[in-house]
Amino acid sequence: MPETTHSSVLPLVRSAGIREVARLSGVSIATVSRVFNDAASVRPDTQQRVLEQAAALGYEPSSLGRNLVRGRSELLGLIVPNVSFPLYGQMIGGIEDVLGHRGMSMLLASSHDDAVSELTAAQKVLRHAVDGGVVINTQSDVALPAPRGMNWVHISPEHSGLPYRVELDNAAGGRLAAREFLRLGRRHLAYIGAPGRESSERQHGFAGELSRAGLDYRRAQGDYSELSGTQAADDLLEKSSVLDAVFVAGDLMAAGVLRALHMRGLRVPGEVAVIGFDDAALASLLYPRLTSIRQPAYAMGAAAAELSLRLIGGHSAESVVFSPELVRRESTGPP
Amino acid sequence: MPETTHSSVLPLVRSAGIREVARLSGVSIATVSRVFNDAASVRPDTQQRVLEQAAALGYEPSSLGRNLVRGRSELLGLIVPNVSFPLYGQMIGGIEDVLGHRGMSMLLASSHDDAVSELTAAQKVLRHAVDGGVVINTQSDVALPAPRGMNWVHISPEHSGLPYRVELDNAAGGRLAAREFLRLGRRHLAYIGAPGRESSERQHGFAGELSRAGLDYRRAQGDYSELSGTQAADDLLEKSSVLDAVFVAGDLMAAGVLRALHMRGLRVPGEVAVIGFDDAALASLLYPRLTSIRQPAYAMGAAAAELSLRLIGGHSAESVVFSPELVRRESTGPP
DNA sequence: TTGTAAGCGTTATCAC
């Protein structure tokens, strides 16, 4: 029995197309198309016949053809620094849920916290003619390329020249932390920051609230890593004999701070209270459980998706600012 | 001055196409196409002229048109239970890096740990005519739909009827844990498991190695959550007066176990040694840092992508099994 | 080396 020629090239098995369905159900391809789009304008029995044939052949309209003629892809490009960072995962979840309701899908690419690969990622998703795009924590200081009519929505701290943004009120987060420490009667405070605008805004809010209460605070700097948190805390503890509260710009660094305190035998929150930032899943797993400033990542992702959908629909859209929230846990209160 | 008519319908601004580039550089569209595909067959100066025009117009070949004629989409569908789970994030990272080198992109959809939404997710990515697909931890016990010539690759524990799999040797992980405890001279052991095949395989390996040493072990059951880890450990500690080592089926549960031990004033690893599973980022942040059985998530993702690419290329491909690795940290050894 | 022209799978605009 004759074998199919086995070329070295991909066999390219195309599944049944609109033509075949049309031929087998004795109608024109236009009618088949109507059945799948504007069913109302087709006589019920014709419709039924077509639907049966389609089912028999396992036919589904190809979005390739459809999108080509419509000039849309029903795709949203998504650029994330790093997929394995849980906070970004939550944002992606929010985006996906919003898109799902409108039948759109997500094209994902990573920027690896680097401006060059961010650009590469953008070009990659652009090639697929995405209708819109969301970029989380952009690395580049110039606008990403975009064909006319397509827009990028940014989930990033404020950045000049980015028209559509979803961001967190970082200064408000700093104020929340300061107020909590004051409420607890702590007077010997410190802030452990990191490079970048987000950290400086958090610090700004923190400082503002403290100065209103006539208090100063000590400063140290890390890089958001656990180790840098430990080192920053050690620095602080060597220099200042009294310290009863530390506000840390990220939960991961806060984990390092807790470790440093533990190593020195300082009780948390008894002797030192600690507040982190982000409220990542990690926060509630540390010992003691970490009080943190919650960043509503899921909601921010959802808002970015809504914003993008409005733009795709040709509507106007405005940037949106989210407010953080204090989540009290053991590291500031009685366990 | 006349305003553009502002209809309620999407304006549909198409960006420059191959025709425009061809016209402006005084060649046929075929030549433009060749420049972007098979550059060698075009005279250098013609090529240069086209390239310049293309750059000026910001032209990039649309994959819609290209894929339509080629019958491929350069898209890989990816179905993940939950994007915010870091281990899955690592797998996605591995997949993306492999795809990136071959110019393919990832279409992401979530299954929310649920068979129905997994099917929905599959249909969603299938509509975009993906060339291949990867499913992480499938929920359904029937095969996902696939057009002829398209295949799903699974990153899942063994599951009957799934031809292309990437999986971890879970039993080997259990053996590693058992051997480590034996090496440390621990004799009063326990296993805290969870529902599902993965946990039972881990337990099987653990038990096998222990029985060779003539040892028995206690058992408790959780559900991979932190709280269930605490409860399981409490159960164990109430019933057995002596316990000097606990192997836990997941790092999150292990965090709960550490908490339970701490609450009872039991020193880790002094009185009780603990080994977790997965080696999630969390493991090295707990106090004490958790020894864990590492699951090479990134490599597993990369392998799944390679496998899928082979299938897309029409080649044969085989399932692959990865070996876990013991990562020693404070919870089993001296700090 | 380049151009012409036939498709790829659809939708949408006309007629009928």
Added chain:
DNA sequence: GTGATAACGCTTACAA
């Protein structure tokens, strides 16, 4: 209510 047919943006024989 239905059928021709012209796009959509591109690749690829085949001719020149």
